[in-house]
Amino acid sequence: MTQGIDAAVRRPGLLKDPRLQRWGFQGLIIALLVLLAVLAMGNLEGNLKQRGLSFGFDFLRQESGFEIAFSLIPYRASDTYWRVFLVGLTNTLLVTVLVMLLSTILGFMIGIARLSKSWALSRATLLYVEIVRNLPQLLHIMLWYNVALRNMPAPRQAGSFFDVIFFTNRGIYIPALKTEYPLLWIGAVLISIIASISVCVAITRRSDAVGRPLNAWLPSLVALLLLPISLFFATGDSLSVSMPQLKGFNFTGGWVFVPELSALVFAMTIYNAAFIGELVRASILAVNRGQREAAFAIGFNWLQTLRYIVIPQALRVLIPPLGNQYLNILKGSSLAVAIGFPDLVSVFTGITMNQTGRAIEIVLMTMATYMLIGVAISMCLNLFNSMTRIIER
Amino acid sequence: MNRNDALPALASRGPAGRIARFCAENLWPTPWALLINLLVGAVLLAILAQLLPWGIFNATWSGSSRSECAPDGACWSFIAEKWPQFLYGFYPESERYRVNVVFATLAAGIAMMLAPAMPGKRWVQVFMVLVYPFLSAALLLGGVAGLPLVPTDRWGGLMLTLVLAVSGITLSIPLGAALALARRSEMPVVKWLSIGFIEFCRGVPFVTVLFMAIVMLPFFLPAGTKPNPLLLAVFGIVFYEAAYMGEVMRGGLQAIPKGQYEAAWAIGFGFWRTMGFIILPQAVGKVIPGILNATISLLKNTTLVMVVGLFDLLNIVTAGASDPNWSGSLAEGYFVVGLVFWIMSFSLSLYSRSLEAKLKKADER
Numbered sequence: 001m002t003q004g005i006d007a008a009v010r011r012p013g014l015l016k017d018p019r020l021q022r023w024g025f026q027g028l029i030i031a032l033l034v035l036l037a038v039l040a041m042g043n044l045e046g047n048l049k050q051r052g053l054s055f056g057f058d059f060l061r062q063e064s065g066f067e068i069a070f071s072l073i074p075y076r077a078s079d080t081y082w083r084v085f086l087v088g089l090t091n092t093l094l095v096t097v098l099v100m101l102l103s104t105i106l107g108f109m110i111g112i113a114r115l116s117k118s119w120a121l122s123r124a125t126l127l128y129v130e131i132v133r134n135l136p137q138l139l140h141i142m143l144w145y146n147v148a149l150r151n152m153p154a155p156r157q158a159g160s161f162f163d164v165i166f167f168t169n170r171g172i173y174i175p176a177l178k179t180e181y182p183l184l185w186i187g188a189v190l191i192s193i194i195a196s197i198s199v200c201v202a203i204t205r206r207s208d209a210v211g212r213p214l215n216a217w218l219p220s221l222v223a224l225l226l227l228p229i230s231l232f233f234a235t236g237d238s239l240s241v242s243m244p245q246l247k248g249f250n251f252t253g254g255w256v257f258v259p260e261l262s263a264l265v266f267a268m269t270i271y272n273a274a275f276i277g278e279l280v281r282a283s284i285l286a287v288n289r290g291q292r293e294a295a296f297a298i299g300f301n302w303l304q305t306l307r308y309i310v311i312p313q314a315l316r317v318l319i320p321p322l323g324n325q326y327l328n329i330l331k332g333s334s335l336a337v338a339i340g341f342p343d344l345v346s347v348f349t350g351i352t353m354n355q356t357g358r359a360i361e362i363v364l365m366t367m368a369t370y371m372l373i374g375v376a377i378s379m380c381l382n383l384f385n386s387m388t389r390i391i392e393r
Numbered sequence: 394m395n396r397n398d399a400l401p402a403l404a405s406r407g408p409a410g411r412i413a414r415f416c417a418e419n420l421w422p423t424p425w426a427l428l429i430n431l432l433v434g435a436v437l438l439a440i441l442a443q444l445l446p447w448g449i450f451n452a453t454w455s456g457s458s459r460s461e462c463a464p465d466g467a468c469w470s471f472i473a474e475k476w477p478q479f480l481y482g483f484y485p486e487s488e489r490y491r492v493n494v495v496f497a498t499l500a501a502g503i504a505m506m507l508a509p510a511m512p513g514k515r516w517v518q519v520f521m522v523l524v525y526p527f528l529s530a531a532l533l534l535g536g537v538a539g540l541p542l543v544p545t546d547r548w549g550g551l552m553l554t555l556v557l558a559v560s561g562i563t564l565s566i567p568l569g570a571a572l573a574l575a576r577r578s579e580m581p582v583v584k585w586l587s588i589g590f591i592e593f594c595r596g597v598p599f600v601t602v603l604f605m606a607i608v609m610l611p612f613f614l615p616a617g618t619k620p621n622p623l624l625l626a627v628f629g630i631v632f633y634e635a636a637y638m639g640e641v642m643r644g645g646l647q648a649i650p651k652g653q654y655e656a657a658w659a660i661g662f663g664f665w666r667t668m669g670f671i672i673l674p675q676a677v678g679k680v681i682p683g684i685l686n687a688t689i690s691l692l693k694n695t696t697l698v699m700v701v702g703l704f705d706l707l708n709i710v711t712a713g714a715s716d717p718n719w720s721g722s723l724a725e726g727y728f729v730v731g732l733v734f735w736i737m738s739f740s741l742s743l744y745s746r747s748l749e750a751k752l753k754k755a756d757e758r
Contacts, residue, residue, distance in 0.1 A: 026582040033586075040613040047612045119419035120430040124437060134738040135731050136693035139707055143731075146711070147724045327595075334598035337700055349604050359608040363601060371596040 044360075051357065057365075059356045060085070066351060068342045070258050081352050088344035089369060095261070095333040095343060096373075099268040100326055106273035111280025125277070132274040138335055140271045145263035145339040152259075155250045166244055166251060172262050173244035176255040181235060188227050196224035201387075260341035264333070272329050279325065283318035284310065316385075323381035327374050334370075344369060448728075458718040471722040472729055475713045479729070482549015482704055488541060492552050495529040499559065526563065545623040549704035551733065553623075557695040557705065561630040562688050568631060569638025570673060573646055576639065587639070594636030599694050603629045607701045626698050634691050641683035645676030679752065685745035689738045696734075706730055 048054060060082040067077050072090045075083055113125040132140070152169040153159055159167045166173040179185055203216040244254030257265075287310050295305040336343035337350055344366060353362045421427040451466025455473055462468035472479075481489050502521040505511055533556070536542035548556065575587035594602070606629030611620055649672055657667040677684070699708035710726035713719065 022580050026580050029582060029586070043613050043615050046616045047614075050616055116429070117422065118426045118429040118433070120433040120437075124433045130739065131735070134689075134735045134742065136696040136707070136734055138693075138696040138699070139727060139731055139734065142707065142711065142723075143727050147727060331598035334600040335697070337600060338697075345598070345600055345604075349601065353604075353608065359604075360612060363605050363609045367593075367597045367601050367605070370598055370601065371593070374596045 053357055055360065057361055059358050059361070062356070064352070064355070066355070068347060070261060070342055081348075081356070084352055085344070085348050085365070088342060088347040091342055091347075092330075092333050092336075092344040093373070095264055095268070095336065095341070096330045098265050099272060099329050099333065102265065102269040103272040103276055103329065104322075106269060107276025108280050110273055110277030111284065114277060114281045115284060129274045129277055132270055133278075135271075137268065137271045137332055138338055140267035141264060141335055141339060144267040145259065148266075149259045149263050155246060158246070158251070164243070168251070169259065170250060171256040171258045173251045173254045173256050175244065176242045176253070178240045178242050184231070184235070185228075188231050192224050192227045195227070196220045199223040258341075260336070260339050263339060264336050264341050268329065268332055268335075272325060272332070275325055275328075276322065279318055279321050280314075283314040286317045287313045319381060319385045323378060323385075326377055326381070330373055330377060331370065459720060459722055467725050467728075468719075468722050469725060471714070471719050471725050475719070478713060479550045479706065479709060481552050482709060483547040484543060484549070484552065485541075485547070488535070488543055491532045491535070491540070491543075495532050496552070496555065498525065498529070499555075522563075526560070545621055548623065550709045551706045553698075553703065554692075554695050554706045556623075557627060557630060557698060558688075558692045560627050561634055561691050561695070564627070564631045565634040565638045565691070566684065568635035569640075570642050570677070572635060572639030573642035574668065576643055577646055591636040591639050594633050595640070599629075599633050599697055600700055602633045603697060603701050605629065606632065622701065622703065626701060626703055630691065630695065634687065634694075637687050637690070638684065641680050641687055642676060644683060645678075645680035646672065648679050649675055682745040682749040682752070685741050685748070689741050689745075692738055692741070693734065706733065 044055075061080050063078055064081050064084045065077050068075055068084070068087055070091065071087045072094060073083075073087060075087050110125050110129065113121050114129070116122045116125075150169060152167050155166075155168045155170060158173075161167075164175060177185075197220075200216050200220040203214050203219060207214040207216070242253040244251045244256075291309050291313065292305055295309040300308065333343055334345040337346040340346060349362055349366045353359055356362075420430050446466070448467050451463050452469055453462040453466060454469050456462060456468075456470040457474065459468055459471070462470060477486070477489075481492055484492060502517060502525065505517045506514065506521065508514075511517070531537050532540070533548070534543060534545070572587050572591060575583045576591065578584050578587070603626065606625045607622060610625060610628070611618070614620060653671055653675065654667060657671040662671065695705055696707045698705050699711070704712060707730050710730050711723065714721070714723045714726050
């Protein structure tokens with residue numbers, strides 16, 4: 001009996017050998033894929049020849065010849081397609097960052113309001129969440145662009161917020177900071193924000209280590225303001241505020257959020273905030289009730305309970321799905337193409353592809369770009385996640 | 394200790410007592426809560442005060458152009474005039490019964506599959522999975538059995554949205570299951586191909602996948618073939634959603650204890666029988682809520698086909714409002730589109746939540 005089993009184990013039929021089966025199956029799959037690739041490449045060659053095209057990225061050096069309505073970097077119609085790509089990329093990043101910030105703020109408010117003890121507030125936010133997230137994001141965008149913003153008053157009858165912000169059907173006008181060195185200032189502000197956060201984190205760690213509260217606010221504020229103020233005196237830059245003013249039929253001065261951008265940012269913020277609100281709510285609920293009660297029992301007030309007990313534990317639950325939602329925002333920003341905001345898909349995958357016919361190169365480049373940005377966002381969040389996770393002995 | 398003890402007088406039974414208690418507990422437990430409640434109520438009332446006159450009191454319900462509508466009310470005559478187009482697109486009027494038959498069968502089939510105790514349920518399932526897709530494709534397209542051909546460029550509206558969503562879901566579920574199995578496979582080639590595919594799809598926007606399917610894919614097909622844009626769009630949807638379905642299914646597969654595999658092997662099952670009879674049925678059962686959530690997002694994503702020039706419900710309403718007779722009627726159109734999507738997606742999400750609760754209960758037993 002045992003002998004028989006042993007024999008079967010030792011000498012299986014060649015075709016029944018699981019290892020051989022596995023390698024055979026994998027070999028078959030590779031062979032199929034290679035065959036498919038060869039066929040596809042052959043077709044590609046024929047199709048390209050037929051249309052008089054060739055594969056390559058040399059088109060990026062050609063002149064684009066079209067204007068772009070909204071650009072963060074200097075751009076003219078005589079610039080190259082590579083420049084078009086950069087304009088699209090910066091616009092995509094602008095939308096993504098704006099929506100991330102705004103929808104996180106709105107989402108936190110919604111998540112907390114959902115848990116509010118006020119009956120009407122929690123029900124009203126529930127209503128908001130259920131209405132908003134069951135509608136397609138594209139419908140939100142079209143609604144804001146085609147209905148809400150198009151029905152804004154003309155510049156001459158513009159609605160205003162204390163004569164500082166103006167709402168018109170040509171865009172939303174806000175005061176602008178005028179400076180001689182824009183890039184320098186943007187860099188300085190970014191560095192100061194990072195420095196300020198690092199100082200705050202370092203002091204909090206120190207405070208945890210020594211076991212008594214240290215004041216983190218003042219040093220962080222100094223770190224935030226030090227560089228910009230010294231820069232202001234060092235360069236002698238003439239900073240001034242340019243207010244939007246009605247001249248003739250339209251406003252001049254200030255910054256303008258073109259309707260496409262405003263619609264995209266409003267609609268995406270409202271849509272994604274509903275999802276973030278639910279994530280925030282779930283993450284707060286995930287913190288055990290006993291934790292809060294224990295905090296009250298040792299004499300923490302509600303602010304201390306939130307700051308030291310609830311938020312650190314809720315963040316651990318929140319960050320992975322929040323990161324996913326941020327990636328959704330990045331990918332959702334491509335819906336700009338539907339209303340013609342010049343994001344990456346709209347100007348590059350749309351207009352540039354129509355003009356040059358380089359479908360393969362452009363689609364691949366667009367996809368690779370989104371993936372790279374996505375990886376960068378994931379890496380930032382993983383870093384943040386590793387800072388907030390439980391440090392176990 | 395809690396508020397109930399502080400309000401003994403209100404603890405009486407009967408409807409009046411219950412209402413009073415509800416108010417005391419929820420509406421004015423503290424002065425601050427009362428203030429917030431009043432504020433929220435005021436905001437909601439203000440919104441209603443804008444919407445109701447526009448949508449109902451000042452609205453116009455019939456007419457043949459926008460100019461006949463009241464200026465400060467909704468122009469529902471736009472919907473009344475155009476609804477056949479919103480439902481069927483440019484499908485010829487005399488053939489629309491075919492669309493009705495297809496979707497009535499779908500509704501009946503789903504209802505029968507969901508009914509708890511239904512005799513012959515298995516046969517309904519077999520019919521819906523194996524026969525219905527081909528039957529409905531033949532009915533919608535025509536060109537067989539004496540039915541006149543209706544080319545896909547005449548399909549549109551809600552019908553197109555449903556065709557995209559239903560075919561996308563039915564095709565992406567088996568593909569997703571295959572991807573999930575492949576990702577958990579011990580064969581490195583299979584595993585890494587699956588990981589690569591899934592991570593690729595999850596890393597790029599749906600719009601770019603649609604562009605890939607519609608503009609890039611034809612370059613790789615034999616010269617001279619003119620692929621059907623609808624087919625390419627379905628390909629793009631399935632390509633993209635299968636990756637998400639795969640991740641949902643993988644969650645289910647991971648929840649199956651190892652003992653189940655070992656028991657199946659112990660009774661002599663091979664790979665396919667283990668998967669088909671033991672593992673997948675349990676795994677799918679566990680992740681039906683996840684599958685439904687993926688379905689909701691797929692349904693909402695079908696609106697993106699407007700980018701590649703298909704006339705789904707959202708796009709055909711947008712196009713309908715560019716009719717000079719009806720220009721400026723987008724608010725009414727989008728309201729209806731929103732209502733349709735909201736009903737479909739909200740009912741799916743309610744069903745998903747009820748299943749989730751049921752599964753949780755079953756787990757706790």
